[in-house]
Amino acid sequence: MVGFACVYVAGIDSPKARRIGYAENLAPAVARLRRSAPAAVTIESALWVPDRGIATTIAKAVQCDLALTPKAGGSFVVDPETATAAVELSSVRTLGSVAAMAWHDQLIPQHRE
Numbered sequence: 001m002v003g004f005a006c007v008y009v010a011g012i013d014s015p016k017a018r019r020i021g022y023a024e025n026l027a028p029a030v031a032r033l034r035r036s037a038p039a040a041v042t043i044e045s046a047l048w049v050p051d052r053g054i055a056t057t058i059a060k061a062v063q064c065d066l067a068l069t070p071k072a073g074g075s076f077v078v079d080p081e082t083a084t085a086a087v088e089l090s091s092v093r094t095l096g097s098v099a100a101m102a103w104h105d106q107l108i109p110q111h112r113e
Contacts, residue, residue, distance in 0.1 A: 005055035006104065007062070007091070008046040009083040013039040017075030018083040020062045022055035026104070038073070044080040046104035047087050054094060061090040 006026055010019040010033055023029035026046055033041045049055050063076075065086050070077040091101055 003052075004048050004050060005052040006046040006048045007055050007058045007087050008104075009044045009080060009087060011042045011044045011080055012037050012075055013041075016079075017072045017077055018044070018080065019075045020059050020066070020083065020087070022052065022059040024052055024055075043104075045084040045087065047091055047101055048104060049091065049095065049101045058087065058090045058094050061094065062086045065090060 003024060005022055005024045007020070007022050008026065008029070010021065010030070011017075012019065019033065021029065021033075026043065030041065030043055047058070049058065062083075066076045066078060066083070076083065095101060
């Protein structure tokens with residue numbers, strides 16, 4: 001079944017590193033990251049898109065965009081704003097419009113109302 005998926009920026013406290021990934025269900029993805037990370041993990045941003053294929057394409061494009069930045073254990077050593085901006089730029093390049101995507105922190109308040 002095809003459904004929504006997200007591209008996320010995960011922050012790992014030590015070293016200050018960011019992982020870029022994609023998931024159809026964010027909670028299990030965070031749990032997996034927490035089990036494998038050497039330090040605390042927080043989701044700094046997540047962008048929801050129409051399907052997993054799009055999320056995969058965006059995540060891989062962001063990883064290519066950040067490829068020249070320093071890396072630590074498979075994570076990019078960039079600030080959260082840079083990583084989130086890279087996700088947004090790649091998503092617009094991939095989808096061509098912001099109409100089909102929504103940031104996680106925008107969806108949660110709407111869901112609670």
